[in-house]
Amino acid sequence: ATPLAIASGVQTAAGRGIVVAAETIFEDAPDVDIVVLDKTGTLTEGAMSVESVHVEADGSADSRVVPDERTVLRRAAAVEALSEHPIAAAVVDAARECEAIDGDDEADPQDDDEHTADIDGFERHARGVVGLVDGERVVVGHPDHCRDRGLSISPSLESRLSAARAAGDVPVVVGWDGRARGVIVVGDATRERWREAVETLSDGREVVVLTGDEGAAADRFRDVDGVSEVFAGVPPEAKAETVRRLRTRGTVAMVGDGSNDAPALAAADVGIALGSGTELATDAADAVIVGDDLEAVAETFALAAGTHRRIR
Numbered sequence: 001a002t003p004l005a006i007a008s009g010v011q012t013a014a015g016r017g018i019v020v021a022a023e024t025i026f027e028d029a030p031d032v033d034i035v036v037l038d039k040t041g042t043l044t045e046g047a048m049s050v051e052s053v054h055v056e057a058d059g060s061a062d063s064r065v066v067p068d069e070r071t072v073l074r075r076a077a078a079v080e081a082l083s084e085h086p087i088a089a090a091v092v093d094a095a096r097e098c099e100a101i102d103g104d105d106e107a108d109p110q111d112d113d114e115h116t117a118d119i120d121g122f123e124r125h126a127r128g129v130v131g132l133v134d135g136e137r138v139v140v141g142h143p144d145h146c147r148d149r150g151l152s153i154s155p156s157l158e159s160r161l162s163a164a165r166a167a168g169d170v171p172v173v174v175g176w177d178g179r180a181r182g183v184i185v186v187g188d189a190t191r192e193r194w195r196e197a198v199e200t201l202s203d204g205r206e207v208v209v210l211t212g213d214e215g216a217a218a219d220r221f222r223d224v225d226g227v228s229e230v231f232a233g234v235p236p237e238a239k240a241e242t243v244r245r246l247r248t249r250g251t252v253a254m255v256g257d258g259s260n261d262a263p264a265l266a267a268a269d270v271g272i273a274l275g276s277g278t279e280l281a282t283d284a285a286d287a288v289i290v291g292d293d294l295e296a297v298a299e300t301f302a303l304a305a306g307t308h309r310r311i312r
């Protein structure tokens with residue numbers, strides 16, 4: 001009867017868009033004490049979008065030092081075209097749109113991957129990317145990522161960073177040749193009904209939010225019913241360590257995007273990946289929610305509990 005209960009649990013889950021990758025989930029999920037929710041792509045919508053682009057306002061008339069917004073966006077997009085991060089997709093989309101609107105670039109409709117055309121020396125890091133564009137080593141990402149790669153950030157751009165954070169957006173620094181040249185502000189809208197999803201999950205469990213961002217982008221999850229703790233400014237490579245530390249307090253489930261968060265998913269007792277079909281990363285996850293539906297996470301727990309009762 002036990003294999004039958006599991007088989008029927010797997011089937012019921014599948015009917016709700018939950019793909020069980022490890023049958024151990026039926027045993028472990030009912031014991032979960034702490035649910036860790038990643039921010040980007042989990043509490044927020046998978047799709048981010050560019051709100052605005054800013055260049056340094058230092059009054060210099062030298063266009064080689066102070067490039068225009070379009071150059072900043074185009075160079076950033078050239079590098080981001082090789083990244084899978086939700087921020088990268090937003091930047092690439094905005095560059096495409098801006099070229100379509102400006103229309104003076106003799107845009108070749110066949111040239112669909114023009115942003116990858118002259119990209120070389122691409123590096124993917126935890127908090128950003130690097131690539132060669134127009135002969136420059138272009139650095140794109142979190143301010144710390146850019147500073148670590150030798151870019152200085154002027155006070156005028158620093159104030160853009162603070163303003164974006166205060167608004168709950170994510171500022172992305174773009175620079176080359178030792179200086180930040182611009183800031184791309186990326187909006188990271190929360191999912192519909194994320195509060196309800198958190199409240200359901202918090203019934204009988206502690207809910208913790210984990211994010212690489214800081215400021216209002218992270219703070220908006222504090223003082224929310226059901227959220228007991230927010231870990232902000234945690235770089236992707238430190239997320240697995242945070243999960244391991246939480247495991248000293250109890251059984252931990254990690255909910256994330258499955259690619260960027262794979263090590264953290266693997267470090268948890270129960271790893272649940274939210275996905276939208278194409279980039280299903282089942283390797284690190286015990287369950288994958290294919291409908292990209294945050295409320296299905298609580299359903300996964302309920303279903304596992306029901307199945308587990310029948311296994312015993």
Ligand code: ADP
Pocket residue numbers: 038039040041080083084085087088125126127128129140141142143170171172210211212213234235236260
């Ligand atoms: P979260 O913790 O919200 O899921 P991530 O861990 O994926 O976010 O990334 C943390 C931060 O690292 C992002 O907010 C961004 O500042 C930076 N970052 C990571 N990858 C990229 C990229 N490809 N382009 C720009 N910024 C990036």
Ligand code: MG
Pocket residue numbers: 038039040041257260261
């Ligand atoms: Mg993430």
